[in-house]
Amino acid sequence: MRLRKTLLAALALLASPVVAFxxxxxxxxxxxxxxxxxxxxxxxxxxxxxxxxxxxxxxxxxxxxxxxxxxxxxxxxxxxxxxxxxxxxxxxxxxxxxxxxxxxxxxxxxxxxxxxxxxxxxxxxxxxxxxxxxxxxxxxxxxxxxxxxxxxxxxxxxxxxxxxDRPFSGKQAGAKNLRCQISPSADGIKLATTLTLPRVGQREAVIIETADPLLWVAEPEVTRNGNQLSAITEIQNVEGAPFMLNRSGIRITVLGESRAVEINGCKGG
The missing domain is CATH 2.60.40.1250 (Thiol:disulfide interchange protein DsbD, N-terminal domain)
Structure with missing residues (x-):
């Protein structure tokens, strides 16, 4: 899989006036x-x-x-x-x-x-x-x-x-039964997620993030069967080092044309 070398930096932000500068x-x-x-x-x-x-x-x-x-x-x-x-x-x-x-x-x-x-x-x-x-x-x-x-x-x-316009929480959107299965792959690990979630609009997209900025997450393969949404992705360490994946630090965002849903953490499948 394609490995993105650019590391995701931690958020630290800003703010200011109605028209200050x-x-x-x-x-x-x-x-x-x-x-x-x-x-x-x-x-x-x-x-x-x-x-x-x-x-x-x-x-x-x-x-x-x-x-x-x-x-x-x-x-x-x-x-x-x-x-x-x-x-x-x-x-x-x-x-x-x-x-x-x-x-x-x-x-x-x-x-x-x-x-x-x-x-x-x-x-x-x-x-x-x-x-x-x-x-x-x-x-x-x-x-x-x-x-x-x-x-x-x-x-x-x-x-x-x-x-x-911010994403709904999983609870607000009716998300249930989120599970994550982890298995080894040639260059890292494979993560398979499943959850129950009503459709959030046309052309749904799933983004998976981890709490570790050194972990690269590939674009997942997404399938839907009714309210059952599944996504499979590859995760690698950008430095090539061994790593552990913290399930509680996983964040899954489902984007649709009408709304978005953000779910934090998932249990083992």
């Missing part, structure tokens, strides 16, 4: 931080908006066979403890037999930002590395910053719409 490159990509609002639990819901020229795309957290995910460095931020990125439903793009998981034209990535000191502003500074593609692929680095006011309480409809 933006940066563009050759009129192809503009990044804007949306300041959002402070939530009742003390966290701040912000977002980064990536706007591309028509026909261009950028990548989801697991980019597929070709591409890189957005990578964020927030080490220069003030009153910053951590962040959770919330990924809206992406699209599937296939070119020359390679499958990529992408966002076309524009995407708003909601960010739940946790401050060190509750009730105070967050000074967010983010370096964002992304890949953008059309006929060619171009890496870009964006530097953006903004203050997330502690007093902000008005919901931004752009962020709210992106939150509404």
């Amino acid at each position: 933006s940066q563009s490159f050759d009129d192809v990509l503009v990044a804007t931080l949306l300041t959002g609002w402070r939530q009742s639990d003390g966290s701040h819901m912000a977002a980064v908006q990536l706007s591309l020229k028509p026909g261009w795309h950028t990548y989801w957290r697991a980019p597929g066979d070709a591409g890189i995910p957005p990578l964020f460095d927030l080490s220069g931020s003030g009153n910053f403890k951590g962040v959770q990125v919330i990924w809206p439903r992406p699209d599937v793009y296939t070119d020359n037999g390679l499958r990529s998981i992408v966002y076309y034209d524009e995407v708003v990535l909601p960010l739940r930002v946790m401050p060190k000191a509750n009730g105070k502003d967050i000074a967010l500074t983010a370096k964002i590395d992304v890949g953008i593609c059309k006929d060619i692929c171009v890496p870009q680095t964006l530097n953006v910053s903004a203050v997330l006011p502690a007093t902000a309480n008005k919901r931004d409809p752009r962020i709210a719409a992106a939150l509404a």
Whole structure:
């Protein structure tokens, strides 16, 4: 199987204002931080908006066979403890037999930002590395910053719409009986998953991720029989070393034209 050498880096994200600061490159990509609002639990819901020229795309957290995910460095931020990125439903793009998981034209990535000191502003500074593609692929680095006011309480409809488009949980979607069978293969292991899940739309796609960034997961072979969905994939270590697969760290996302479903962890079959 084709082994993708690019390693998936861990998520660490960003955030910012309604229009605090933006940066563009050759009129192809503009990044804007949306300041959002402070939530009742003390966290701040912000977002980064990536706007591309028509026909261009950028990548989801697991980019597929070709591409890189957005990578964020927030080490220069003030009153910053951590962040959770919330990924809206992406699209599937296939070119020359390679499958990529992408966002076309524009995407708003909601960010739940946790401050060190509750009730105070967050000074967010983010370096964002992304890949953008059309006929060619171009890496870009964006530097953006903004203050997330502690007093902000008005919901931004752009962020709210992106939150509404995030994947359903397995429980919400009626997923049941997820099982994983692991067996050795020539270069790693074979993972076979089965679950009960009503169809999520036409042209379903399955993406399987692991908790280990050194593990490469091939595009699975997917079959459906009524509500029974099966996927078989190959997993290899990009360094060629032996490895153990933690079933609790497996994440399965099922994409459809109408919605997406995300299931975390699976039991042995």
